[in-house]
Amino acid sequence: MLLGFKTEIILNNKLRTQLHKHAGIARHAWNAGLALTKQVLDYNKANPEDNIKFPSAIDLHKWLVKYVKSEKDWYYEVSKCAPQNALRDLRKAWDRAFKKTSKPPRFKKKGRRDSFTLDGTIKVVDHYKIQVPRLGVLRTYERLPQGFKPKSCTISRQADRWFISWLLEVEPLDTPKSNDVVGVDLGVKALATLSTEVVVEGAKSYNSYEKRLSRLQWLNRHKLRGSNNCKKAQIKIARLHRRIANIRKDTLHKLTTYLAKNHSKIVVEDLNVSGMLANRKLAKAVQDMGFYEFRRQLTYKCKLVGSELILADPWFPSSKTCSNCGFKKDKLSLSERTFNCESCGFSLDRDLNAARNLAALADS
Secondary structure, eight states: OEEEEEEEBOOOHHHHHHHHHHHHHHHHHHHHHHHHHHHHHHHHHHOTTTOOOOOOHHHHHHHIIIIITTTOGGGGGSOTHHHHHHHHHHHHHHHHHHTTSSOOOOOOOTTSSOEEEEESSOEEEETTEEEETTTEEEEBSSOOOSSOOOSEEEEEEETTEEEEEEEEEOOOOOOOOSEEEEEEEEOSSSSEEETTSOEEOOOOHHHHHHHHHHHHHHHHHTSOTTSHHHHHHHHHHHHHHHHHHHHHHHHHHHHHHHHHHHEEEEEEEOOOHHHHHTOTTTHHHHHHHTHHHHHHHHHHHHHHHTOEEEEEOTTOOTTTBOTTTOOBOSOOOTTOOEEEOTTTOOEEEHHHHHHHHHHHGGGO
């Protein structure tokens, strides 16, 4: 299976400039290609009898070389892979839009999600060095995996730091597990309640740094756009956003690793996260917990260590059903934190009761 690896690059001023150039030209190629494809769609809509063929990634690159690179000499200051891969990504984005699986691509803005992809001769030179086209040998803070020759790599920016990532081909491992089945009930009060009576508190990193973030954003409002002070303030905001995301991911990684390595079967609810975000009273708490990221991490880690992930139906009444006798309540408000069974008199914490009901699905 394919596993992503991402690590930070050690920068100097010359390399930082080169990375900004590569990201800028990749963004320019994306925007130029997007403008052309939109013109083609608008023309075909106005003149259905002509029906010009929608350009492929190769067509876009030929057009870029003939009409854009011939006028923009600074395109030759970076690797040709950066604009090529940007146009490939643009064509894939349009394919997803035509299949109605995502929205149409949008124009990119400078300084937002800067990234570019390189392919060709990429190899790990040393434990802390990797060689990429045009940029040469890049040094990293983290020890690099050995024995891999990635076909491509992506370099991206977060605040004032740059990261390099690529895919690794790894063999899944069937490691022994200490427990058979565990049910996981996700919530906004506690991140996860396990059927083994383990309760994992959420990081709630956004809630912890919300006032500080609001203060930085308020201070940035009064600065002149494009000025050095404005750029410094934006970097501070981006650093804080990165810190909030890293704290959340760290908590989720620890939880998902613990679940996958120690349990042979893991039962979780197939939550409708987009529907939960539509509730304005719960949206902020749901986003702060990171339910979607939890599901994503748990999916690939179960495949990696040989665990089985079982998804319960979104409408399964795990909270309303008694884990002792199976009696189902008609209504259960969110304010009721203890489940009291009207049939057998059983009483238990609401989330633990739901987790036990989920665990019971593994045997059904």
